[in-house]
Amino acid sequence: MGSNPTLSTIILCYNHPMKSKILVFLQFFIIFLMLLPFGSHTLYLYPGLFITAVGMIVGFLAIGAHKRGNFNIRPDIKESCELVTHSIYAYVRHPMYLSVLLMMLGITVIYFSYYELVLYLLLVITLLVKLTYEEHLWQCHSEVYEAYKKRTKRLIPFLF
DSSP, X not given: OOSSOXXXXXXXXOOOHHHHHHHHHHHHHHHHHHHSOOSOOOSSHHHHHXXXXXXXXXXXXXXXXXXXXXXXXXXXXXXXXXXXXXXXXXXXXXXXXXXXXXXXHHHHHHTOOXXXXXXHHHHHXXXXXXXXXXXXXXXXXXXXXXXXXXXXXXXXXXXX
């Protein structure tokens, strides 16, 4: 953000539109595969439904904290966007990713199989890559993001 950016800063701040499109595609493709009825049976219905419901609540809180037009499914930073630091964002920087992970964890619990577990782990990896990319872009876009990072957790309030 200074007057002489380093090569690593230029690389990290480079927003290539295909990066975010590929990450979003992977995210939704994995979710699609997880939702396919692949010879699975219901294992733990009520705990899975509870986890899924908690994920939905987290998602609604995250969406509700945004001004209209400020929300973006891709990790790209819109020109007119504002950093949201209130509501659930005061505790966790990526509540939408947390929401997706909780909802799909609920699905994994309901239809537990090694197939579901492997797909869930792939989803976790994909979302960690996506949020890391988004954080790099935010650091290049907003000088207040570094302070925000220091007072919040990435995904799990008070832990991580």
